[in-house]
Amino acid sequence: MGVGIEVLIVDWPRVEAAAPGDRERLLINAAFGEAYSDDLFEHGWSWSAQPGEDWYGRYAFRNTLGSYKPHFWAGHRWDHMRDHVEPTVREVLDRFNDVLFWHRLEDTTGAGSELVEQPCTWDADLLLCCPPDHVPLIAGWWQQVAPRLEVLRGPFNQHAAEPSGWITTFESFADFLTDWAEVVTEAERRGWGIVGLRC
Template identity: 80%
Template sequence: MGVGIEVLIVDWPSVEAFAADDREALLTDAAFGEVYSDDLFEHGWSWPAQPGTDWYGRYALRNTCGSYKPHFWAGHRWEHMRDFAEPKVRDLLDRFNDVLFWHGLEDVTGVSSELPERSCTWDSDLLLGCPPEYVPLIAAWWRQAAPQLESLREPFTRHAAEPGDSGWIATFESFADFLTDWGEIVTEAERRGWGIVGLRC
């Protein structure tokens, strides 16, 4: 079935208060416990209601069925159309997406988020570990890029769309929705002063 991802925003100190060996189980319980749903069409936030569990929230990205494949395909589409995007939008989205999920698109684009590397000391199988101190900068990139997403419609349609393709991120609308979901995640994490993790599943 391939690699899946479960996205959480977390209160970083609450996770780090646990022993390193216990953090993987803690995050797994958070992702697949009370707030988990096996509804493949689920979209949006799920928040725990049990006492003492107010340190995390789970976000289900729309139209992904929990798969990591849309992240790959979003990057693939971006590679094909980014040279035709407005330079400011291109610069913002190169950085926004590199730090969140493309990790290494710099080899293709020559641009990275420029955030310093910080190895995650949590003993967990993470596809993404974004500490809270990085989140305000990422959210600021999103706030600048979001109002200009529509300017990407024409370059996407001309250079990246796959008409009639029922696969991942084949239309501009699916591309914009995907970025908007990540924008919602970073915005809420910034509001709470939390970090972001993506668990491999």
């Protein structure tokens, strides 16, 4: 399957309170401990019921089988359709997508989130590290674009739909964005950050 990703929202101070050498193990235990399921078709939140373990939540994206490939393909699809999306929607989704899965492509597109990239000081193998102070900005971008998601259907169908790979239909793209929005919205509600562990 290649690279996988486990997405967690975490109470940032709780992780940083652990010794630097213990943080990766803490995150791995959160991702693969009680909240983990090996059901490849799982979708949604998993929470620990253990006392004192209420500092994280694990989110399973629909139709990804735990693979990182759909995240790559969503960025690929967005890259092919974005020039055909009306500017007000494109600018906001550039920012939202860039932070979460488009991987700061402003060098080639001139677009991006404009958030200052903060290197993660945790000694952990992460595909995504989004501190709590970034989350309200990302959630705000989603709130701007969510009511207009349907305007992406035409550009996707004309310029990004393909029969191969992942995220092949507009519906799968919209579901993927909505899943990321669920993660961001819950992290904002709790004042937490977001991490994606490479696995």
